[in-house]
Amino acid sequence: MSDKLKVNMNEYLPLRDVVFNTLRQAIITGEFAPGERLMEIALANRLGVSRTPVREAIRKLELEGLVVMIPRKGAEVARITEKDLRDVLEVRCSLEELAAELAAERMDEEGKAKLDKALQEFEVAIESGDNAAIADSDMEFHDIIFDATGNPRLIQIISNLREQFYRYRLEYVKDTDYHIVLLNEHKELVNAIESGKKEEARQIMKKHITNQEMTVIRNIKEEY
Structure with missing residues (x-):
């Protein structure tokens, strides 16, 4: 302790x-x-x-x-179980896929500038190797996508689940081999959203969350 x-x-x-x-x-x-x-x-x-x-x-x-x-x-x-993880990420995946699609449709130039800056800051965090900084930067990156939806109800639902998501976010950033994958997926998301490619943005987000789930499950099995 x-x-x-x-x-x-x-x-x-x-x-x-x-x-x-x-x-x-x-x-x-x-x-x-x-x-x-x-x-x-x-x-x-x-x-x-x-x-x-x-x-x-x-x-x-x-x-x-x-x-x-x-x-x-x-x-x-409480230990993080595979069932707990799947329950949380099922919800997160659905919400974030929707958010990515809406962001691709609605994000304005100001939002794009914020997203570009968040991507740069995430890359700096990855280079630092500081897991807490990586988790925080990851959360800020996704927050900009949520805000770009312009849907206050969706944003509120996601906000209510923020801390549950954060606990699992810390788990997958512990895997240093996964950091470069996270960064590349963020870059893919930025390109799809800023190009207005809604379906592509949705699919990339789905892959992004699914990869996180597999990473954490693998780590849980190794620990327990």
């Missing part, structure tokens, strides 16, 4: 919600590894709070599926 965990106090939120948000973010970003035990006393001491808000936060995290309770062991970070 890392010593970097810090609670970000917010005067507008109850302490239990602050603790919940802190632990949730630590799980999503991989600071707590799948299978890692969450000890109430240790967490309370690190966060400088009593055990009560930690216990309440762990219960909420269990309801979200981020934590599981193991008999005679207690709470631990």
